[in-house]
Amino acid sequence: MMRINCPYCGEREHSEFTYGEDATRTAPDNDAPMEEWNKFVYERDNPAGEHIEYWHHAFGCRAWLKVQRNTFTHDISWVGLPHEHPEAES
């Protein structure tokens, strides 16, 4: 069981959370061309290793969190709020 250290609730089992999405992407401007939006919605990396993702503490405080997780080992090395960045921590 992966364990996620929710900044509000403390360390909890991952079954309390639901996976949201890739947190490394930034949405294009609202008036950006369709191609850019198409890229944003459909094209994403599938890294074997460190990845930054959004998780929702659905069965806890319901906060959306940013999580740095190794997709290969499932190690979770950092958890923060959506506007925070793991680099800032280290």
Place this chain on the structure above:
Amino acid sequence: MSGFRHGEGRLGDATLNFTFDGKPMLARAGDTVASALLANGVEVVGRSFKYHRPRGVTSSGPEETGALVTIGAGGKADPNARATMEPITKGLEVFSQNCFPSPKFDLMSVNGLAGAILPGSLFSAGFYYKTFMWPAALWYKFYEPSIRAAAGMGVPPKVADPDIYDRVQSFCDVAVVGGGSAGLSAALSAAQSGLRVVLFDEHNDLGGQLLNEANSEANTDLEQWRADTVAALKAASNVKVLTRTVCWGRFDGNMLAAHESVDGKVRQNYHKVQAKKIIIAAGAIERPLVFGNNDKPNVMLASGARRMLNHYGTATGKMLAVFTNNDSAYQTAFDYADAGIKVSAVVDSRQYPGQALVDGCQSRGITLFTQSVVTKAKGWQAVRSIEIADLAANGQSVSNRRRVSCDVLAHSGGWTPQVQMAAHGGKPPLYDKKIAAFVVGDQAPDTYSVGAAEGENGLLAGVAQALHAAKAACAELGEEAGPITQPPQDRDGATNIVPLWSVPAKGKQLVDIQHDVTAADVVQSHQEGFISVEHLKRYTTLGMANDQGRTSNVNALAIMAQCRGISIAEAGTTRFRAPLAPVSMGGFGGREIGKHFKPVRRTPMQEWHEKAGAVFVQAGMYMRPQYYPQAGETIDDAYERETEHVRKKVGICDVTSLGKIEIVGPDAAEFLDRVYINMFSTLKVGKARYGVMLREDGIVYDDGTTSRFAEDRFFMTTTTAKAGPVMAYLERCLEIDWPELKVRVSSVSERWGAMAVAGPDARATLTAAFPSVDFSNETFPFMGVVHAEHNGAKMVILRISFSGEMAYEVYAESEHATDIWQAIIDAGQVHDIVPYGLETLGALRIEKGHVTGAELDGRVTLGDVHMDGMASKKKWFVGKNLKDREGLVHPDRPQLVGLKSVDPRTPISTGSILVTDANATAGADKQGWVSSMTYSPELGNFIALGFLRGGKDRIGERIYAAYPVKGRTVEVEVVSNHFVDPTNERVKG
């Protein structure tokens, strides 16, 4: 009859009765089923999986491959239990498996003969893949039933298990897996630090291989050390000792999963233990040697035979022979001889076992055959003699065969460290030539594997490793492990093994005894091209029985490596996955079974519906009234009556299951403008508006009605199915995408009971029910919103319609919702108000052409459901950028249409495929599908909604709705999806 009671071992003299296949037998307290059966002289315990060969006890531990039995009867029956791991309890019922009429005389054993006559055809390697190829028609008629009857193990019970299973979630600092000398030492040393320690062992008695040692005077001090260490652990308040607990898997975040068997009200506990550090002291198990008939009853692993004698006081036979390729099995011969049991031979495939062992045999009068092998075990059902032969120096052939008498053959092919748990950490094990087996090697983080599990068979050396690990684990947690008393004796544990992977002689040589996989099957697998160990496993089913290849894996891949001319290290192992031992499903279910399996949501009006005789249907998690039958009515009668009544007079329906979300804050309107395609900032206070949401990719996500209660306060409803997802989505938007918006969302789904009141008499009914509210068209028009109170209960009334009739949705505080419902029912009596269920709700909305989840299935665009005109051009909203992609606006897309069966009384099946040819076959041009259907009392016709390619422009066309599964094709007319009141007059009336 060969086994018998001999000495006390470590058991007391209390006796217990049990039965085997109904036959009464006597056991001692502390016996396992296996030791008790042997002590009662039982040799054949069951029959094998495929060939129905007789099988007996092969070990005294979790590696048991022969004695699989069913424990208990009726709902308590536990099939495929390893007799070596099941303690005898008073009156226990034990049954043999896979044999008819009895294990000694089994009709199906002809399978074994067929295998001999037709080698490579029936049940040999890959038989699943070869046998079941074709003709496919024979699969159900012949292959499956005949193979099911012939192959298989225990039979699962057909009645529910009456026992209780629990789940236990716990945390510890140091978890120790395995309670042998290394595990006990590690646990006690770590416990001195004050950290929380959990020790798991699957046996009833702690001590691991110390229990193989004779409980004799010479070992008194060693036995005392074991007892003292166990007592110290059990006394320590920071240590939890879990015996009869198999730790079967290690998962992410250092979570260990274990099943504990307990006696009492609860049968098993499923433990999930979150550990900071894991010390794996799971020990090693002995491997069988691969020779002819090595699965015959009374062929046992040497360590198993030894424990039977020394621990359970059960001699496995009256005359023992030993076959080995290493030193460890000699001790079995010596212990049996010292206990006064005749040992007819030790057969050692090595040239020279060392002087000490030669002397040991000589002093006990045991004949030693070196550079020799057992070519086959002989005897009708169990061993009565063995055939031995000289092994050529190159190991490739045998000569000089002769017979040696014995009634039990103890064998040892070396020791296999139990690396599974460590390997769950993700690192592949490494081959260690010295012990001819795989060891963990590279440790996963936070894991220390020690002792025999790491290939260290020496007693003191293993304990030293354990103490080292305990020290390191505690130190990393900032504490100091303490000293312990060392074991007073040593066992050097050197096996001096010279591998012998299979005996070079003909005969049925079993590699995987549980799954009847032979050495010949491994060779055949190689010949047929399945040479990787993963393919070998799947092609032959090797290692897929409940021992998960504990005894067979190393032998099989060594034989495969020989075939391929590569080293064992190169061949590698298959990937180890949890569970490493058989575990019951009961533990996983815990108490969440039956009606506790899934929560059931009920609306506040549930009791009212029950009293009214409603038939319920599960919609998502909600129990909702499906229809309210009157005497003698079928479901069709009932919903047609309810539907007609709503159109003519008035009805009321429980719609509590809709999602309800309050959206509050100065930027609430702006927020809604972004998530809905249409404008909400222009919505006036006291008004409601229908809204549609898209996903980022431009596909329709959800729809519903949102009302404006105040400038900064909105009330959103979602579909029942999307209540949860939409809430999470809105939270995501606010926290991740637009944190600058000052908006809060909260789910108020539970706060309000909701009811729809629909029909021409709806206004009159509500006016009578709530006289303080002015329901006139002028003050309360279509899409109006009114806050009201009734007897102190707060209400919100929306004038919206899902049915196409004049209708209101009344939201009442949950605790008062039934009172409000009743007030409406009472006031509606004069109009013969009827409650209506989900069927009628569906019929009404289909007649009106409204879409629900059946239509908004995650594939449709706004254009497909004729709502593209609703999308605002004045603002940005989610999905706007991609909704007009070429493929999403193509005129040939399937578009929402109404369908009417040409013969009015012929139903159209939901899920039908729309085609233009009445005799369409599989290859036909599929032009669309039917998403929902109903009978329309208003039209006197079966009608449906569906999606038809270019449907917008095909009104009036006649096509066919084909339902090939039921061989039904219905001619239908394409019509507008608004069957009833297309100009929307009624809702505004």
